[in-house]
Amino acid sequence: MSCLDEFKEDWSYDDPSNWHERFPSARGNFQSPINIKLSQSVIQNYPPFTLSPKCKNRYLYTLKNDDHKLTVTLAKENKNKNQGDLWVRGGGLTGTFHFVNFHLHWGGHDTHGSEHELSGCRFPAEAHFIFKNLENQEMTIFAFFLNISGRFDDENTEWKKYADATSLLKNNGDKYNCIFYLSTLMPIEGNKFFRYIGSLTTPPCTEGIIWTIFYNVIPITEHSLNLLRNNVMRESCRPIQSINDRIIYRNFDR
Template structure:
């Protein structure tokens, strides 16, 4: 994900270890993604997220092939307040965070594709929903993993439609508009997640990003991911980065917490 203009300098997923040569932040000590070792996480019960009343309605979005990923933003109108309809607060994050964009990361097969790992396990894809606090300029990202299913009954219809729409964006800088429902694309089922401070996972790799990585997964058919691999990019993820002593919190208790 990239939120600053200097990210327009050339970069690709062919050589992530070389990003630091043009983007010094990429060589920092608080980079993302990371491998989350659940045994080394600390339990901390966060208050619930509070989403805006229009979060579960359909909205018109614009999807753009940036040349490195598909970025989806709210469709810009000049006659309404569409920038203010999608926001969240709560979960011990300061103030109100407004929606910026969402984008998907994937790999060349089902054994890779997610950026974060859980206990060394990588998922076939991962989606990032990016938000900004307009007062503090803090960035918060809500991340969800995907698992591949084989039957239509368990396929996620909203993500199936997303893949069908954006897989048509075969050329860099091509765009399309489509109606999506973020409440369906971003299912917060049981509220279990991990929280840590890291960085953007694409250049300029700016640090200070508040990450919330949900532990449950979203089902998607392999056919949908194949549409993205074949038509957009074969691979679109950054390898994990060193933790460097950072603390990872988890929003649930486990059997190992009996003495807490």
């Protein structure tokens, strides 16, 4: 038995329909991801988001292969010093939400890979940024769809770095430090987004998550997605869950 086995969480993308056996929340009525039907979403006037000015700065982050995805957190050496620098406010959120981590979900082929769907349309990948209100532990996830760009000069430079690092992150537990600009990874320009209440899309599938799904799509190349597929894992996305009685809001007209 390897020394990592005791830390390995007992779930995989081979059998998402069985996650509830070990993680009961996965069977709840407010699960994510969902299909966001644009025509059925309700217009709501949310104030714009404010990102902390330091989201534009460069910071050292640590990428880690956790056997399910590549999760990126602030590097240990500056975590205590800089954790308070990266936050979001506004957009209908109550209080200040601090950066926790970001990661990507992707599919084995370009025909799927995003966790959410937009009016039934699937994208090849979806980025998640987790933010937490440290006063009440509420969490919001900023999500962005990624789509294939045929042009290398059009690709988002920061997501290219994320994909390029995978050659050093092939095994569970592998880590690598890299500089990122959070505001470039997370282009909220235009501020068009959807809002609904759902869950984490990985076990324990905890509910009560405030989802913010941006309309702005991030360009990535096929080459970068192939690096993720070949170096880390073939695919990492949970199937669509029932909306049930939930209302999906949007803050834009069309």
